Amino acid sequence: MLKNKRLAILSVLTFLVFTLIFSVNxxxxxxxxxxxxSDAHGTEVQATDATHGSDGHGTEGHxxxxxxxxxxxxxxxxxxxxxxxxxxxxxxxxxIPLPVILYNSERGFSVFSSARFEHGHKTYGGYKLExxxxxxxxxxxxxDAHSATVNEELxxxxxxxxxxxxxxxxxxxxxxxxxxxTSVANAYTRKRKGLAPTGLQNAIEPIIMFMRDEVIKPSxxxxxxKYLPYLLTVFFFIWIANLMGLIPVFPGxxxxxxxxxxxxxxxxxxxxxxxxxxNKNYWEHVFxxxxxxxxxxxxxxxxxxxxxxxxxxxxxxxxxxxxxxGHIIALSFFxxxxxxxxxxxxxxxxxxPLSLVFTVFMTVLELLVxxxxxxxxxxxxxVYIGAAIEEHHH
Amino acid sequence: MELVKPDFGLVFWMTVSFLIVVFxxxxxxxxxxxxxxxxxxxSIEEALNAARKAKDEVANMxxxxxxxxxxxxxxxxxxxxxxRETKDQIVxxxxxxxxxxxxxxxTIAREAINNEKMAAITELKNxxxxxxxxxxEKVIRQQLGNDEKQKALVQELLKDVKMN
Numbered sequence: 001m002l003k004n005k006r007l008a009i010l011s012v013l014t015f016l017v018f019t020l021i022f023s024v025n026x027x028x029x030x031x032x033x034x035x036x037x038s039d040a041h042g043t044e045v046q047a048t049d050a051t052h053g054s055d056g057h058g059t060e061g062h063x064x065x066x067x068x069x070x071x072x073x074x075x076x077x078x079x080x081x082x083x084x085x086x087x088x089x090x091x092x093x094x095x096i097p098l099p100v101i102l103y104n105s106e107r108g109f110s111v112f113s114s115a116r117f118e119h120g121h122k123t124y125g126g127y128k129l130e131x132x133x134x135x136x137x138x139x140x141x142x143x144d145a146h147s148a149t150v151n152e153e154l155x156x157x158x159x160x161x162x163x164x165x166x167x168x169x170x171x172x173x174x175x176x177x178x179x180x181x182t183s184v185a186n187a188y189t190r191k192r193k194g195l196a197p198t199g200l201q202n203a204i205e206p207i208i209m210f211m212r213d214e215v216i217k218p219s220x221x222x223x224x225x226k227y228l229p230y231l232l233t234v235f236f237f238i239w240i241a242n243l244m245g246l247i248p249v250f251p252g253x254x255x256x257x258x259x260x261x262x263x264x265x266x267x268x269x270x271x272x273x274x275x276x277x278x279n280k281n282y283w284e285h286v287f288x289x290x291x292x293x294x295x296x297x298x299x300x301x302x303x304x305x306x307x308x309x310x311x312x313x314x315x316x317x318x319x320x321x322x323x324x325x326g327h328i329i330a331l332s333f334f335x336x337x338x339x340x341x342x343x344x345x346x347x348x349x350x351x352x353p354l355s356l357v358f359t360v361f362m363t364v365l366e367l368l369v370x371x372x373x374x375x376x377x378x379x380x381x382x383v384y385i386g387a388a389i390e391e392h393h394h
Numbered sequence: 395m396e397l398v399k400p401d402f403g404l405v406f407w408m409t410v411s412f413l414i415v416v417f418x419x420x421x422x423x424x425x426x427x428x429x430x431x432x433x434x435x436x437s438i439e440e441a442l443n444a445a446r447k448a449k450d451e452v453a454n455m456x457x458x459x460x461x462x463x464x465x466x467x468x469x470x471x472x473x474x475x476x477x478r479e480t481k482d483q484i485v486x487x488x489x490x491x492x493x494x495x496x497x498x499x500x501t502i503a504r505e506a507i508n509n510e511k512m513a514a515i516t517e518l519k520n521x522x523x524x525x526x527x528x529x530x531e532k533v534i535r536q537q538l539g540n541d542e543k544q545k546a547l548v549q550e551l552l553k554d555v556k557m558n
Contacts, residue, residue: 083396084404101403131396161403170408174415181423188430208427228428229420237412260397261404265412324397 007283008275015271015309072342074335082255082327085132085165086114090250093119100162102127102134104154114162116142123148127158134160169254170262173241180204181236211235211378219382220389227385230273234266235378242323242370246363257373258323263316270381271312278388311384315377322373326366333358 088096097115104110107126116124120131121144127134128145136154163171180200187201197205216231217224241262244252256262284290286304288297336355341348538544 079397084401159402161406163407164401164403166404167407170404170411174411178415178418178423181419181427185423185426189426193430205431209431212428212431225428229424230416232424233412233416233419237415259401259404261400261402262408264400265405265408269412320398 004278004280004283005276008278011275011308012272015268015312072335072338074332074339077335078328078331080132081253081331082258082324083132084254084259086117086129086134086162087119088165088168088250088254095119096250098163098165098168100127100134101160103159103161104136105157106154107136117145121145126154132164134158134162165254166256166259166262169241169244169251169256172251173237173244173256176244177233177236177240208232215375215379216382219379220386223389224382227273227277227382230269231378231382231385234269234381235374238266238319238374238377239371242374243367245323245327246366246370255324255327257319258327260316260320263320266319266377267312267316270315270384271309273381274311274384274388275308277385279391281390281392282388284392311380315380319373319377322369326362326369330359330362330366333362 086100087098090096097113100110100112100114100116102110110125110127112124114129116122117127117129120129122128122142123137123139123145124142126136126138126140128137128148128150129135130150136151136158137148138151139148181204184201184204187197187199192198192201211232212224212228216228220227238257241256245255245257247253286308287301289300289304292300333355336358337348337352340351538547
């Protein structure tokens with residue numbers, strides 16, 4: 001038992017070290033490529049500003065830009081919609097400002113509204129928005145963002161824990177889930193105790209029963225009850241977040257479950273649970289697969305060890321890729337209207353019914369994917385947990 | 395590449411809020427829901443078992459009733475049979491008793507008749523004897539009314555004696 005715990009801690013540490021190395025590499029890559037990239041971005045924004053006095057935020061801005069003779073960049077529009085943001089764009093130039101929370105080892109905590117950046121045109125408290133990334137600048141106070149110079153050192157020392165669009169969506173999804181399930185729980189314990197289920201309770205119950213009896217119980221075995229709260233929460237969270245992502249307007253529209261940070265965190269939870277509930281049998285199968293000759297073990301053990309980390313990695317990638325791809329495809333179909341619209345409003349209008357049909361089709365497909373991915377994530381988590389706690393039997 | 399780069403802020407908020415929610419959901423949602431579901435399942439199972447038990451009991455009672463009925467019927471038959479036997483026995487006994495009594499009475503009667511008959515015969519004999527003597531006396535008186543005849547008779551009797 002003690003040995004298992006030690007192994008678990010060891011593998012989590014290994015994973016964290018790898019993640020750290022990975023992110024440091026990434027950070028360096030991005031800081032290397034940051035300057036030219038941001039320059040390009042900056043010029044583009046300035047060019048748009050020159051014609052319209054706006055930063056071309058969102059589809060409408062770009063559509064305007066397109067008609068103004070500006071080249072429409074569908075890829076950029078789509079990426080903007082898929083990525084996280086510091087404000088919640090509603091329509092046109094209206095957006096809900098969200099709190100920016102920064103911690104800098106030199107400047108300390110700064111908390112202010114994202115409206116202070118004025119869509120990236122102003123600096124505030126020594127920070128400015130570069131795309132959707134907050135960077136530190138040398139100038140303090142409120143000056144024009146475009147003339148402010150970026151302080152690389154301070155930027156590196158800044159930790160951004162802002163309530164972004166995704167964080168806000170995360171909170172909404174979690175609160176929604178809490179409200180739904182506490183009210184269902186209330187129906188079980190107080191309102192309709194001992195009565196036949198009705199309404200929401202009746203809608204939710206078969207899903208819970210399905211997940212419990214058809215997915216979690218067969219995958220984990222008789223010790224499944226311990227893992228039910230986590231797995232059910234994960235399932236309903238992913239499902240609700242997926243569905244919220246399909247709603248094009250507030251409070252939906254964010255690509256929460258298609259964000260690598262979210263899927264990574266979820267996969268890490270599963271990884272930690274799997275690793276800490278793993279028994280001797282599991283580690284034996286990883287390090288010394290029983291009944292396998294020694295020379296083959298040299299080949300098999302590294303693969304098995306890699307497999308331990310690959311499983312959560314695949315969980316992370318699958319959910320992220322599926323949801324992001326769905327958003328990208330749906331947005332691409334939608335953007336067709338504006339791409340064709342560049343050749344004249346009539347062409348755009350002519351294409352719009354087709355584009356609409358495609359978008360609706362994709363959305364319906366995404367409704368299925370929303371459930372499917374939640375189901376797959378939960379089922380695989382349960383299967384991994386089941387494999388980790390499986391008793392030795394030969 | 396921006397897309398596949400984990401963002402610390404989101405990871406931070408996700409970890410914190412998700413852990414809190416898992417804990418809260420476990421306490422306020424899954425706990426009650428799963429317990430109630432389990433309770434309901436056990437209660438349904440218990441109800442089904444009880445129903446099955448009741449059914450079995452009813453079946454048992456039915457067979458018990460049938461058994462009692464059968465026993466009662468058998469008992470009735472037995473009693474009836476016994477009664478019939480007793481009746482037959484009594485009748486037979488009475489009959490044989492009557493027979494014996496009748497025989498006895500007939501025997502007594504026969505004896506009495508015999509006795510009477512014998513007595514009558516004896517008396518008749520006696521009367522016949524006396525009558526015969528009377529008749530014989532009268533005949534003899536008539537026949538032996540003269541001497542000659544007496545002499546002839548003696549002669550005759552003497553002849554007989556000589557022959558002997």
